[in-house]
Amino acid sequence: MTSTRVIHQGPSPEEDYGLDAVAQHNAAVTSTEQFPVYQDDAKGLGIYHDGFTPYQEDASYLHNPPTPRSNTTSDGVRTRSGRSTRRTDSPFSNGARVSKSPAARSKKEKKSKMDRSKMPKLTAPLSVLTKDLSVPMKDMDAWVNRSAETRRQEVEKRNGYVTRPMNSFMLYRSAYAERTKAWCVQNNHQVVSSVSGESWPMEPQEVRDQFNEWAKLERANHAAAHPEYKFSPSKSTNKRRKGEASDDEDDVVSEADGDPDGEYRAGSGRSVRQRRQAPQQHEQIPLNNTYGFDSHPYYGQQVSGYEQSHYQYANPGRPLPSNIAYTAEGVPYNTQTNSYIQQQTYQHPQYPYVQDVRGARIPTPKSINGQQQQQQQQSVGGYGLPGGQQMGADELFTSSRTGTPMQQYNQYGQPIYPQYTQQSYQQSTPYQHPAPPPPVSQAYAEHQAYLQAASQPQVAIDPGLEAEFNGNSGQEENHFENAIGDLTAADLGGLEYYQESTSPDGALAPAWSPTEMLK
DNA sequence: AAGAATGAAAA
DNA sequence: TTTTCATTCTT
Numbered sequence: 001m002t003s004t005r006v007i008h009q010g011p012s013p014e015e016d017y018g019l020d021a022v023a024q025h026n027a028a029v030t031s032t033e034q035f036p037v038y039q040d041d042a043k044g045l046g047i048y049h050d051g052f053t054p055y056q057e058d059a060s061y062l063h064n065p066p067t068p069r070s071n072t073t074s075d076g077v078r079t080r081s082g083r084s085t086r087r088t089d090s091p092f093s094n095g096a097r098v099s100k101s102p103a104a105r106s107k108k109e110k111k112s113k114m115d116r117s118k119m120p121k122l123t124a125p126l127s128v129l130t131k132d133l134s135v136p137m138k139d140m141d142a143w144v145n146r147s148a149e150t151r152r153q154e155v156e157k158r159n160g161y162v163t164r165p166m167n168s169f170m171l172y173r174s175a176y177a178e179r180t181k182a183w184c185v186q187n188n189h190q191v192v193s194s195v196s197g198e199s200w201p202m203e204p205q206e207v208r209d210q211f212n213e214w215a216k217l218e219r220a221n222h223a224a225a226h227p228e229y230k231f232s233p234s235k236s237t238n239k240r241r242k243g244e245a246s247d248d249e250d251d252v253v254s255e256a257d258g259d260p261d262g263e264y265r266a267g268s269g270r271s272v273r274q275r276r277q278a279p280q281q282h283e284q285i286p287l288n289n290t291y292g293f294d295s296h297p298y299y300g301q302q303v304s305g306y307e308q309s310h311y312q313y314a315n316p317g318r319p320l321p322s323n324i325a326y327t328a329e330g331v332p333y334n335t336q337t338n339s340y341i342q343q344q345t346y347q348h349p350q351y352p353y354v355q356d357v358r359g360a361r362i363p364t365p366k367s368i369n370g371q372q373q374q375q376q377q378q379s380v381g382g383y384g385l386p387g388g389q390q391m392g393a394d395e396l397f398t399s400s401r402t403g404t405p406m407q408q409y410n411q412y413g414q415p416i417y418p419q420y421t422q423q424s425y426q427q428s429t430p431y432q433h434p435a436p437p438p439p440v441s442q443a444y445a446e447h448q449a450y451l452q453a454a455s456q457p458q459v460a461i462d463p464g465l466e467a468e469f470n471g472n473s474g475q476e477e478n479h480f481e482n483a484i485g486d487l488t489a490a491d492l493g494g495l496e497y498y499q500e501s502t503s504p505d506g507a508l509a510p511a512w513s514p515t516e517m518l519k
Numbered sequence: 520a521a522g523a524a525t526g527a528a529a530a
Numbered sequence: 531t532t533t534t535c536a537t538t539c540t541t
Contacts, residue, residue: 164527200525
């Protein structure tokens with residue numbers, strides 16, 4: 001059970017990466033095969049599949065021309081855009097996402113008109129790729145805990161229309177939107193969507209669980225704020241959007257079109273849908289997130305104020321490798337001082353958008369470079385541990401899912417909590433020199449190629465960035481090398497050398513103070 | 520105004 | 531099973 005290789009035997013490659021133009025693009029640009037995909041202990045360094053990994057198919061699809069027609073098979077899940085997604089079921093996932101609607105593709109092959117050559121091929125989820133960007137992440141705790149009052153204000157702003165609560169993915173996308181834009185050089189939000197969509201299934205189950213919890217919170221708080229709300233989509237393909245709630249004459253449809261349920265949404269496509277609810281003033285405090293791990297350690301221990309580590313995202317629930325641990329009750333304490341970190345009751349700040357960076361663009365590459373360049377590789381959590389295959393926690397896997405449990409444990413069941421405790425992080429060898437550096441040049445070249453390709457058609461990039469672009473000292477180099485840095489760190493053999501709280505960037509991205517961002 | 524994404528909920 | 535709609539903002 002030492003080497004967890006492939007297992008994957010289900011979906012033939014053709015259905016995996018159906019019409020992935022990115023693949024072809026990348027194939028044309030450079031051989032992706034040599035790309036240091038960190039997976040499956042490829043280097044014999046004890047790095048096993050950790051949940052981020054792009055998957056075996058990633059390497060194989062190049063050789064196998066797509067046959068877009070074919071449908072999903074045993075375990076192939078493909079997105080609406082035709083991309084394939086991995087099965088992210090971790091045995092730990094309470095998600096209980098039993099069977100994803102099997103007959104996905106039926107009629108309309110939704111052909112995406114997007115030119116995906118402008119899209120980077122993700123080799124890791126955004127939580128990894130962007131972890132070192134100084135672009136702040138949206139404070140989702142604060143967001144989903146917006147007070148009912150705030151929510152009603154939003155409704156008023158929308159002219160009385162109550163929008164749906166965001167689902168987990170929407171939350172995810174919004175959480176990473178700015179970072180995604182920084183990472184990709186594109187500023188197009190469609191790219192953000194695409195990239196997010198590609199990243200989402202790559203995210204470790206813990207991360208997605210986190211966003212699911214947030215989505216649940218969002219729904220609950222939404223319901224609390226708008227008790228009478230009920231989702232009632234319009235039947236007609238009436239694209240009416242945004243602000244307007246009622247009073248639209250030009251509205252089509254309704255009973256005139258022989259609409260069966262005329263009264264369902266009488267007059268306007270969406271006006272009647274939501275009756276305005278009485279402004280009940282019994283302001284209910286939003287549900288506090290008492291979900292196990294979703295509270296953010298950095299509320300308790302402030303790091304730089306807003307820059308949250310990837311680890312906390314990718315590994316919610318696990319003790320921080322550095323010096324933060326949690327009691328059974330979830331109370332964070334410092335393992336080095338043996339003192340409790342200030343209890344994080346985190347009553348939502350008065351204002352929701354703690355880190356909502358709206359107009360923010362990419363921070364000056366200079367500052368990014370200056371700071372991040374120095375940083376040692378702070379390994380990202382989640383990599384498998386050396387010899388970490390003996391998951392003796394079979395009891396934990398009782399959540400029988402149809403399928404082949406054993407294999408899945410091996411390949412995806414990496415986050416073994418027992419193993420992630422103490423032993424691995426703290427007391428493992430402080431710092432051994434990394435093994436020979438990964439083939440950065442190739443990776444770098446590939447990404448450079450991507451960047452070039454991206455900039456070919458039109459340079460819709462911040463002017464200030466373009467200089468860096470040509471001068472190669474931009475952040476694109478940076479974030480990419482950071483991605484490689486993950487690898488390097490992983491190459492240490494599972495050494496989780498994390499300096500979260502000791503990050504030297506006390507003045508990290510000074511221009512990015514949340515307050516300023518809100519302007 | 521279209522569109523890029525996933526998921527919840529309704530038809 | 532299929533459709534709508536949450537978000538966002540460039541094109």
